[in-house]
Amino acid sequence: MGDEMISIYNTLTNQKEVFKPLVPEQVSMYVCGPTVYNYIHIGNARSAIAFDTIRRYFEYRQFKVNYVSNFTDVDDKMIKAAKENHITVQQLADKFIAAFMEDTKALAIEPATKNPKATENIADIIQFISSLIAKGYAYESDGDVYFRTRKSPDYGKLSDQNIDELEQGASQHVDTEETARKEDVIDFALWKSVRNDELSWESPFGKGRPGWHIECSVMATKYLGPTIDIHGGGQDLMFPHHENEIAQSEAETGQKFANYWMHNGFVTIGEDDEKMSKSLGNFVTVHDMIKEVDPQVVRFFMATTHYRHPIQYSQTNIEEATNNLNKLKTAFDNLNYRLKDAVVGSNQEVEAQITESLAKFESAMDEDFNAQNGIAVVYDMAKKMNVYSEAGQVELDSINHLLETFKNMTAVFGLSFDQATEDLGARVEELIAQRLEAKKQKDFQKSDDIRDQLAAEGIILEDTPQGTRWRKD
Incomplete structure (x- = not known):
């Protein structure tokens, strides 16, 4: 159990801290999910992959992870998109929640323990707001309800902002109608009142719908408790979304909302590092992307960059990730093939290498989930696997131990090699059988054609007294 070993960069304190869970051997994690009015873009996917990788490492370390990630299924963007498509907001949400599940499955993202929807928690949201009003932290104004930001004693602590500077900023971006309803511009x-036939619910404050920030506070505390271990999301959510979550959650519960705040870096597009945005026209959805790029390559590319670093999504970087992933697959396939002629027993040198690799991998990942250093250990292990798979004699226990360790490490990054190896192995064995039959029939042209076909795919055949062996080049 690595609970005394893992350190996390806590955005709240701007420093690395040893992770101490509220409950031993358990992690409660809340990660902000998408607003489901469109297919997720690669920025959303970055966040989902980063926190899935973190979750997987906790699980690798034997923690039980309670992972909650919400769907915002009611807000202004959704109402606008539903109108444009002549469907209900619910139909729009259902369509894009299904697409989210399909796209994240393709990216090997484990399903959340729970994916609560805002619309399923309206009663809890109304109750939470009523409590904030009763405690003097919130007030009604012409059907809207606002949070008294100045009553939050350390507002701005997460994004390191001063409340007076925020007031200046807010006064430059005002909706005069809304400002008139507020006690303070910040x-x-x-709760937003609804004065027409748009999606709304009855409440003690009048007909309306929840604001965006309140949803996450309600769902995080409802499903994970008043204090949670880790709250995660993209850097862009730090202010105002996460700042507001802290203010309203701590006002309601009287307790610290989250012990560790984690934020993933942005995705930039192309060789010139443009930040992705709809206005720039470089908005890339996962739905479209994985039609052209192997989803496992996308997962591998994003999971092996440190979660806090920006990612440059470019053709060059995707090609590099493809080559690196293929090298790992080849190392796995080559060693897996040697199970056929392995002798019983283990190899002490190989066992020592496994122990060393495990220690290095865990040391890297324990240090704020440093995926770049973690995958470097995996690359090194793949080289050692290639060397061992070329040895004259290989030992069964050590091959199995190497393969199992390699699978466990790479699973942290969302990779799986078994199925691909089984599919490839079955096809190659079938072609080897056909080649053997062709030789028996003295059809040497067909025999050579099969060898050439496999060689073109990087598969080398070796005829030995014990039969034909194959390996990936």
Whole structure:
């Protein structure tokens, strides 16, 4: 158990801290999910992959992870998109939640323990807001409800902002109608009144719908408790979304909301590092991307960059990731093939290498989930596997131990080699059988054609007294 070993860079304190869970051997994690009005873009995928990799490493370390990630299925963007498509908001949400599940499955993202929807938690949201009003932290104004930001004693602590500077900023971006309803320009909406036939619910404050920030506070505390271990999301959510979550959650519960805040870096597009945005026209959805790029390559590319670093999504980087992933697959396939002629027993030198690799891998990943250093250990292990798979004699226990360790390490990055190896192995064995039959029939042209066909795919055949062996080049 690595609970005294893992350190996390806590955005709240701007330093690395040893992870101490609220409950031994358990992790409660809340990660902000998408607003489901469109297919997820690669920025959303970056966040989902980063926190899935972190979750997988906790699981590798034998923690039980309670992972909650929400769907925002009601807000202004959704109402606008539903109108444009002449469907209901619910139909729009259902369509894009299904697409999210399909796309994240393709990227080998483990399903969340729970994916709560805002619309399924309206009663809890209304109750939470009513409690904030009763405690003096929120007030009604013409059907809206606002949070008194100045009543939050350390507002701005997460994004390191000063409340007076925020007031200046807010006064430059004002909706005069809404400002007139606020006591203070920096107050934010918990409930928005609805004065037409748009999606709304009855409440003690009047007909309306929840503000964006309140949803996450309600769902995080409802499903994980008043204090959670880790709250995660993209850097862009730090302010105002996460700042507002802290203010309203801690006002309601009287307790610290999250012990560790984690934020993943942005995705830039192309060789010139443009930040992805719809206005720039470089908005890339996962749905379209994985039609052209192997989803496992996308997963591998994103999971093996440190979660806090920016990612440059470019053709060059995808090609490099493809080559690196193929090298890992080849190392796995070559060693897996040697199970056929392995002798019983183990190899002490190989066993020592496995122990060393494990220690290095865990040391890298324990240090704020440093995936770049972690995958470097995996590359080194793949080289050692290639050397061992070329040895005259290989030992069964050590091959199995190497393969198992390699699978466990790479599973942290969302990779799986078994199925691909089984599919490839079955096809190659079938072609070897056909080649053997062709030789018996003295059809040497066909025999050579099969060898050439496999060689073109990087598969080398070796005829030995014990039969034909194959390996990936």
